[in-house]
Amino acid sequence: MQNTSLLIILIGMTAFAYFAGRSRSLAIVGGPARTTRLHSLPGYYGYFTAIWCLLPALGLLLAWILLEPRVIAALTVQGLSDTQRSMSAGELNLLLNNIQNLALGDAISGTADESLQAAADRFTQLTKQSRQLLAVLVFGLSGLAAFFAWRRIHPDFRARNSVENITRLLLLAASTIAIFTTVGIVLSVLFEALRFFQKVPATEFLFGLNWSPQTAIRADQVGSSGSFGAVPLFTGTLLITAVAMVFATPVGLLTAIYLSEYASKTVRSVAKPLLEILAGIPTVVYGFFAALTVAPWIRNTGEAAGLSVSSESALAAGLVMGIMIIPLVSSLSDDAINAVPTAMRDGALGLGSTRSETMRKVILPAALPGIVGGILLAVSRAIGETMIVVMAAGLAANLTANPFEAVTTVTVQIVTLLVGDQEFDSAKTLAAFALGLMLFVVTLLLNVLGLYVVRKYREQYD
Amino acid sequence: MSERSAIDDQPAQGASGITPPAPVQESALVNAIADKPDSSATDGEFKTVGEYRCQNPYLVAENVDVHYGSNHAIKNVSLEIGKKEVIALIGPSGCGKSTFLRCLNRMNDSIESAVVSGDIRLDGEDIYSKSLDPVVLRARVGIVFQKPNPFPKSIYDNVAYGPRIHGLAADRAELDEIVHSSLERAGLLEEVKDRLDDPGTGLSGGQQQRLCIARTIAINPEVILMDEPCSALDPIATAKVEDLMDQLAQEYSIVIVTHSMQQAARVSRRVAYFHLGHLIEVNDTDTVFTNPEHKLTEDYITGRIG
Ligand SMILES: Nc1ncnc2c1ncn2[C@@H]1O[C@H](COP(=O)(O)OP(=O)(O)OP(=O)(O)O)[C@@H](O)[C@H]1O
Ligand SMILES: [Mg+2]
Numbered sequence: 202m203q204n205t206s207l208l209i210i211l212i213g214m215t216a217f218a219y220f221a222g223r224s225r226s227l228a229i230v231g232g233p234a235r236t237t238r239l240h241s242l243p244g245y246y247g248y249f250t251a252i253w254c255l256l257p258a259l260g261l262l263l264a265w266i267l268l269e270p271r272v273i274a275a276l277t278v279q280g281l282s283d284t285q286r287s288m289s290a291g292e293l294n295l296l297l298n299n300i301q302n303l304a305l306g307d308a309i310s311g312t313a314d315e316s317l318q319a320a321a322d323r324f325t326q327l328t329k330q331s332r333q334l335l336a337v338l339v340f341g342l343s344g345l346a347a348f349f350a351w352r353r354i355h356p357d358f359r360a361r362n363s364v365e366n367i368t369r370l371l372l373l374a375a376s377t378i379a380i381f382t383t384v385g386i387v388l389s390v391l392f393e394a395l396r397f398f399q400k401v402p403a404t405e406f407l408f409g410l411n412w413s414p415q416t417a418i419r420a421d422q423v424g425s426s427g428s429f430g431a432v433p434l435f436t437g438t439l440l441i442t443a444v445a446m447v448f449a450t451p452v453g454l455l456t457a458i459y460l461s462e463y464a465s466k467t468v469r470s471v472a473k474p475l476l477e478i479l480a481g482i483p484t485v486v487y488g489f490f491a492a493l494t495v496a497p498w499i500r501n502t503g504e505a506a507g508l509s510v511s512s513e514s515a516l517a518a519g520l521v522m523g524i525m526i527i528p529l530v531s532s533l534s535d536d537a538i539n540a541v542p543t544a545m546r547d548g549a550l551g552l553g554s555t556r557s558e559t560m561r562k563v564i565l566p567a568a569l570p571g572i573v574g575g576i577l578l579a580v581s582r583a584i585g586e587t588m589i590v591v592m593a594a595g596l597a598a599n600l601t602a603n604p605f606e607a608v609t610t611v612t613v614q615i616v617t618l619l620v621g622d623q624e625f626d627s628a629k630t631l632a633a634f635a636l637g638l639m640l641f642v643v644t645l646l647l648n649v650l651g652l653y654v655v656r657k658y659r660e661q662y663d
Numbered sequence: 664m665s666e667r668s669a670i671d672d673q674p675a676q677g678a679s680g681i682t683p684p685a686p687v688q689e690s691a692l693v694n695a696i697a698d699k700p701d702s703s704a705t706d707g708e709f710k711t712v713g714e715y716r717c718q719n720p721y722l723v724a725e726n727v728d729v730h731y732g733s734n735h736a737i738k739n740v741s742l743e744i745g746k747k748e749v750i751a752l753i754g755p756s757g758c759g760k761s762t763f764l765r766c767l768n769r770m771n772d773s774i775e776s777a778v779v780s781g782d783i784r785l786d787g788e789d790i791y792s793k794s795l796d797p798v799v800l801r802a803r804v805g806i807v808f809q810k811p812n813p814f815p816k817s818i819y820d821n822v823a824y825g826p827r828i829h830g831l832a833a834d835r836a837e838l839d840e841i842v843h844s845s846l847e848r849a850g851l852l853e854e855v856k857d858r859l860d861d862p863g864t865g866l867s868g869g870q871q872q873r874l875c876i877a878r879t880i881a882i883n884p885e886v887i888l889m890d891e892p893c894s895a896l897d898p899i900a901t902a903k904v905e906d907l908m909d910q911l912a913q914e915y916s917i918v919i920v921t922h923s924m925q926q927a928a929r930v931s932r933r934v935a936y937f938h939l940g941h942l943i944e945v946n947d948t949d950t951v952f953t954n955p956e957h958k959l960t961e962d963y964i965t966g967r968i969g
Binding site: 466544547555 | 768770773775798800801808810815824825828829875878
C-alpha cells in the first residue's frame with residue numbers, strides 16, 4: 202500500500218476515534234445533559250482517543266519509511282553470491298543501484314544478467330512484503346492504542362490534562378528541531394574552522410594584513426603558499442556596512458517618522474506596500490543595479506569631479522546595500538514609534554507642542570532604544586549580505602578606508618573560496634569556515650544585542 | 664460650521680410643578696421644561712433641559728456635532744463654561760464625555776476619523792477657525808487625561824516641558840521657580856523635592872497624576888480640561904486632587920469628566936449630564952443631585968443606568 206493511502210486511512214481512523222471517544226464519554230455519564238459529571242469537556246476525551254490512534258502509528262510509519270531502504274538493501278545483499286558480497290563498498294553500492302533500477306524498470310548500466318534479475322525480483326518481493334507488513338502494523342497499532350485509550354475513558358479521567366501534556370510535548374519537539382539544526386550548523390562550522398586554525402595560526406588570521414588565499418593545488422605547481430590575514434576583509438566589510446548604514450539610517454528613520462506621524466492614511470496605504478516590495482526584491486537584482494547602474498554612475502561622476510574612482514567601488518555596493526536595508530530600518534523604527542503609547546503623544550500635544558516638538562522631544566526619545574535595536578539588526582543584515590558585494594564591490598582585498606576603491610568583504614571571500622577546484626581539506630577551503638565562524642559570531646552578537654535592546658524597551662510600556 | 668440657534672428659539676418655560684433650578688439667569692433666557700421628559704427622547708428635535716448658558720461665559724460650545732466615521736458621537740450639544748467655574752460632565756460610559764472634552768482643545772484633530780462641526784469659541788474667538796493655531800489653543804486650554812501619562816523623562820523635565828517649548832522662562836532660575844511652584848500647587852512638591860531628577864514614570868499612580876496636573880498648570884492655561892483625573896487614584900490621592908481643583912478654580916475654568924457623583928457634587932458648581940451623545944441636562948450641582956429635571960438624569964444619579 203502506498204504511504205499516502207496509508208496516511209489517508211489513518212486520518213480517517215483518527216476522526217473515527219475522536220467521535221468514538223467523545224460519544225463514549227457522553228454515554229458513560231448518561232447523555233449530553235450531564236456532561237458536568239465529566240472531569241473534562243467531552244471533546245477532550247475525543248482528542249485523547251484520537252491522539253492515541255494517530256501518534257504511535259504515525260511514529261511507526263515515519264520510522265519505517267526511514268529504515269526501510271536500508272533493511273531491504275541489507276536483505277538484498279544477503280541474497281547475493283559470495284563474490285558479489287566481497288566487493289568494495291563503492292562497487293556494492295553501484296550494484297545495489299542497478300538492482301533497484303532494474304526492479305523499478307529504470308535504465309541500468311551494463312547488462313541485466315540472470316543473477317541481477319534474480320536479485321531484482323528478490324528486491325521487488327521484499328519491498329512488497331515490507332509494505333504489507335507496514336500496513337498491518339500501522340493499522341494494528343493505531344486500532345489497539347485507540348482501543349486502550351477509549352477503554353480508559355471514565356468520568357474521573359483527566360483527559361484535558363493529558364491532551365494538554367501531549368500538546369506541550371509536540372510543541373517542544375517542533376522547537377527542538379530548529380534548535381538542533383542551529384547547534385548542528387554551529388558545530389560543523391566550528392570544527393572546520395578549528396581544522397583551519399591548525400594549519401594557519403589564529404593570530405595570523407585575525408591580525409594579518411595580507412589576504413591572498415591562493416595555494417598550490419598540486420605539489421609540483423608554481424603558486425604562492427597563500428596568506429590568510431583577514432584584516433582587509435574585516436575592514437572592507439566594515440567600510441561597506443558603514444556606507445550602507447550612513448545612507449540607510451537617516452533615510453529609513455525619516456521615512457518611518459513621516460509614515461507614522463505625518464502621512465495621511467492614503468499615503469501610508471500606498472507607501473507601506475511599496476517599501477515592502479523594496480524589501481522583497483531579490484538581492485541579485487540589487488546586485489545588477491549596483492554593478493550596472495550605480496557603480497558606473499559613481500565612477501563617471503567621480504571622474505568628472507577629478508577623483509579617481511575604481512569601477513567596482515565600496516561606495517556603490519554600500520549605497521545599494523543601504524537601499525536594500527531602508528525597509529528594514531524603517532519598518533523596525535516604525536514599530537518602535539508606534540509602540541510609544543498614544544497617551545504620550547496626547548500628553549505632548551495637549552501641552553501645546555507642535556507635531557515636530559512632540560516627535561523630537563517625546564516620541565523619539567521614548568522610541569530610541571527600539572530604533573537603536575532595529576539599526577543593530579540592520580547592521581547585522583548588512584554584514585551578512587553577499588550578493589550585492591559580490592557583484593559590485595569586487596574581489597580585491599585592499600586595506601583601505603577610501604570608499605572610492607574596490608574592497609572585498611568576508612562573505613564575498615567565502616563565496617570565492619568555495620567555488621572552483623580545491624581539495625576539501627586545503628587551507629584555502631577551510632579558511633571559508635573560519636571566516637564563516639567570524640561572521641556568525643559577529644552577527645550573533647549584534648542580533649542578541651539588538652533584540653535585547655528592542656525587548657527591554659518594549660517592556661517599558663507593557 | 665452649522666448655523667447657530669438663536670437665543671429666542673428657546674421655548675418658554677412649561678407649566679411644570681417643578682421649580683426650575685436657580686442658577687443666575689438673564690431674564691430673557693428661560694428653561695425648556697415640561698413634565699420630566701421620559702427616556703424615549705428622540706434624536707430629532709432634542710433639547711437640553713436646564714440652563715446650558717451661564718453668566719460669564721468664557722468657553723462656549725454651540726451646536727457641536729462629532730462623527731467618528733459613521734458613528735455620531737456628539738449630537739448637537741451646546742454648553743457654556745464660565746470664567747473660573749468648575750463644571751462636571753457626567754453620564755454613562757460611551758455617552759461622549761471624553762469626545763466632547765477633546766473638542767474643546769482640538770485634541771480630536773489627531774484622530775483621523777473624527778469630524779467636528781458647530782461653533783466653539785474661547786473668549787469670543789472661534790477655535791476651529793483657520794487662523795487659529797491649535798498649538799496656541801492647547802497652551803490656553805490644557806488637558807489632563809484619565810490615565811496618568813508622564814513622559815519618560817525626569818520629574819523636573821516633565822514639568823519643565825511646557826514652559827520650555829513655549830519659552831515661558833527666560834533663564835534656569837525662572838524655570839526652576841515655575842517647576843517648583845507648579846509642583847507645589849499640585850501638592851506634589853513635598854513628596855518629590857529631593858528626587859526631581861528621578862524618572863517621572865517611577866512615581867506611584869496618584870503621584871503621576873498630580874505630576875501631570877503640575878505639568879499642565881506649569882504653562883498657565885486659562886481653562887483646564889480633566890478627563891476622569893481620579894479614576895486611577897485611591898481616596899487619599901483623590902482628595903488631594905480635589906483640593907487642588909478647588910484652589911485652581913480660583914484662577915482657571917475647569918471642566919471635569921467624572922464617573923463619581925460624589926466627586927461631581929464636591930468639586931463642581933454646575934453639572935452637565937450626557938446620554939448617548941445628547942446633552943440631556945445642565946443645571947446647578949445641587950439641582951442635578953437633589954431635584955433633576957430630566958427623567959434620564961434622575962435615572963442615572965439614582966443608579967438606574969450607567
Ligand atoms: N477614537 C475613536 N474612534 C472612533 N470612535 C470613537 C473614538 N473615541 C470614542 N469613540 C466613540 O465615541 C463614543 C463616545 O466615546 P467617549 O470616549 O467620548 O465616551 P465617554 O463618555 O468618555 O465614555 P467613558 O466614560 O467610558 O470614558 C463611543 O461610542 C465611542 O465608541
Ligand atoms: Mg472617557
